[in-house]
Amino acid sequence: MRTPRSRDSELPDVIDRYVNPAHQGTRRYLHLLHGNFTHDERSLRAPFLRSLRAAAVDITDEELEILLRGEWRSRLTAAWLIGVDRRTHFRDVLGDLLLESRLCFSGQGYCFALARFGTEEDALHLVAYLDRQLPWPDRQYDQRWAMSALLHIDGGAGTAHATRFLEPGGLWHRWNDAQFAPSPPSRFIDELCASADSPGETAQP
Structure with a gap:
């Protein structure tokens, strides 16, 4: 693991190393956005995931903090790296950023990381977010x-935090029915979390 330099001098380097490295001609954050890497062929997905896991181990906490203060690309990438390496000491930071909902797309990463941690504390952060956002049908943020x-988390822990949102006439259905393209709730994050655990050779970030 590298010894971190001063935060100001580290910023361009940490973005180049972790947010913008290219895989198959596409920068890392674009593969993470919307879980786009899941649509790649296996021969392309495997090296990307190996590189992602290597980066998640390599990056320092200080570098993650730098990325979490940046724009959405940096925050999205940082949250994914935190989730892949299960750095649970960032839990409350990510929960607060999710609740703020200040930047587009970055919330996808926060949700992935909280799902990957998979505890009661993480579920409560997600519940707080849904309680805040679902009553507003015109907000299309990271509710899905x-x-x-x-x-x-409910599936892994045997809990039922999502139940009250999904009851007939509940907050989820009222919000979803008001969207341009309503869709049933999906457990697509199951696949993302499984991908983070898939075996692979080590790679340079």
């Missing part, structure tokens, strides 16, 4: 990601 993450 948060619900999928909550269903993932």
